[in-house]
Amino acid sequence: MGRPTIADIARQAGVSKGAVSFALNGRPGVSEATRDRILRVAEEMNWRPHSAARALGGARSDAVGLVIARPARTIGVEPFFSQLLSGLQAVLSASSVALHLMVVEDTAAEMEVYRRWASEHRVDGFIVVDLQVKDPRLPVLDELGLPAVVLGGPGKGGNQLRIWADDREAMLSIVDYLAAIGHRRIAHLAGLPHFQHTQRRIRALRDASRRLGLEEALSVPTDFSDAEGAAATRTLLSRPGRPTAIVYDSDVMAVAGLGVAGEMGVSVPGELSIVSFDDSVLARIVHPPLTALSRDTFALGEQVARSLLEALDGAGPGRDLQMPTPRLTVRESTSPPGGGS
Amino acid sequence: MGRPTIADIARQAGVSKGAVSFALNGRPGVSEATRDRILRVAEEMNWRPHSAARALGGARSDAVGLVIARPARTIGVEPFFSQLLSGLQAVLSASSVALHLMVVEDTAAEMEVYRRWASEHRVDGFIVVDLQVKDPRLPVLDELGLPAVVLGGPGKGGNQLRIWADDREAMLSIVDYLAAIGHRRIAHLAGLPHFQHTQRRIRALRDASRRLGLEEALSVPTDFSDAEGAAATRTLLSRPGRPTAIVYDSDVMAVAGLGVAGEMGVSVPGELSIVSFDDSVLARIVHPPLTALSRDTFALGEQVARSLLEALDGAGPGRDLQMPTPRLTVRESTSPPGGGS
DNA sequence: CTGCTTAACTAAACCGGTCTAGCTCTGGCA
DNA sequence: TGCCAGAGCTAGACCGGTTTAGTTAAGCAG
16 A cells, blocks of 8 residues: 555544544644544554645645746856855755755746746745846735745835845945055946846945045946956956955955956955955955955845745734844955055 | 636636646647647646646656755855756756755755655655765665666666766876876875765775875865865875875865965975866866866756656666766866976 | 447546535533 | 534545546448
8 A cells, every 4th residue: 555645544543534634734623632643643654744735725835936047057156045055954944844946047937937836836935036126026926925035135016025134334344444444446346237236235335435535436247257257357457547455246256356366466465455245165265365244144044044934824924134234354365555465 | 817727728628627638748539629729728828737736646746856965054165066956957947847955964864855755746756966885865765766866976776877977087087197297195185984986086096096106195084174174284284294285075175275285385386286176166266276177067967957857757767877087177286296386 | 221449528536635514512501 | 401602523525637437429341
């Protein structure tokens, strides 16, 4: 005989299927004595719920979805994602909730997957990353009516729970620090321009430069790849009046930039200070180790998972959540311009 | 009205549910004319199959499982996994097969997840990584009867399809190269000792050293973390008769080792040559860029996914598959011992 | 024209759960 | 004693597909 079903348990325990279902799901409708008996029988027969059957009945599927719209090859490169994934998993697996992961080409495909998974009851909720400026995914999620946690920026539009860190404040802390040790010409290798956090950082940098009376800061948009990071760095460094400090939006780009500097004979931090907006092993293990914003991406993942699980349990709307503002970890890639080392 | 079901299509097209099912699945039982009509109606109504309903009927669930038994925090660090994931996704998403991902603490928990997912019909097959020496997971998978693709080593035990690259040959190519440019004292920072590929590499190094008449090579086991990589490097370099070349089993450790060398004032490659067994952006973007074994992990992921999909389609047992032996990419972290920069 | 085969299709069972309507007790209270 | 409320439980519909058994009509040989 194959796997036991609730019908088998019902027969064995001498009750109806319905009673078994009530007992196993801890809901009223059976006496304590009966519930115990049923649970014991289920245990004995080594019963496991059949997820498909559950999902068909409209109940939970105990899985959440994460769809990432970036070329598959670049995901592997980004420590941010793998760190986030780790954090998510840590919490989700503790609750035996699986993660449905899919990488797609573009936002249109991403929305299509949302629709499909929702209509198939494949997942109970979504995690949304890479929030865009006028994000077309939010209305879709609203329409689907599944709970979702959106990573990035506060703001309205969509009924999803938002979790974010204060990018603006973070950028200000970088600029304040650089200005304090004497830098006047700061450049910025930004990320994809239609991401909300990219814009927020660019604006923060510009505002801070004005306030502190620095030269107008240059923000160069990139696709987050090491290739563009290296290329843009090379361009910046070979111009007259080159910056004395560069802020990189991701650690991969920062490390690539560090490599370019070395290659061009520009000493770091002697002639160029480097700050990474993202901290990971990467920033720590290169030489010199990079001054970086330490945002605990793992913890972020944990928080996202926790919030989503709460939302699944129907714990009210659950309000937006701000993560602690990342603090700058000063390492050896920064020093006063023209300074020693 | 909610999503259309085949009953809706049947009504609209004036046929029975059964006919619709036949038509949509391309099986005999309906005329060409009727099939076309049904397909057109389905298209018009924007019908999507409900995966749960399908799975309930005993059919496929269109998802495969990947369970990784490592501390969640370390996954994010390992480019190997994220690259592999990317490759898997590239193929899976093209076939609209989702990936069920879970990170657990140990092998026991991993096997438990296999059992659960199998009995819940949550997945159609598994991808198994980190093959161990006497791997307890293989009998479990046999028992569950689901197709699986195992990453690592050829060999018997288990009915799963195996995919691997020739670690032995790869290690030999590294040692041959190092010996050819004059190295006699080679050390090796290995991975977790109960992994099959770790043992294979250690043995290959020892054999090659004997054959080439080098000093007995030292293999130090680690947990793959940057911390242990750094610590072991420090130990090796501060001993008298220190190695002139170190082979690292992962790029994270190699980069960490590079950092330690810099810190200790040991010039690379002047006084120490470094080879990484794993190539990734990491190896390319540090300075100096690392000589590394280029195994295309992304392609490996693609191949694994393809093989698993084939197995799902019941394409016979499908025999074991060897990936091209990784070839050594010489960069600037290696040179003759005592040689110039 | 009869009898037989086969293609095309329908009706209904089935997968393994969830959930609702309703039945049967028991106890409390007027 | 009669009535009602509620606890505890059962029967069966239901979710959306797949699959099998059965029906109908057409085609063809004899």
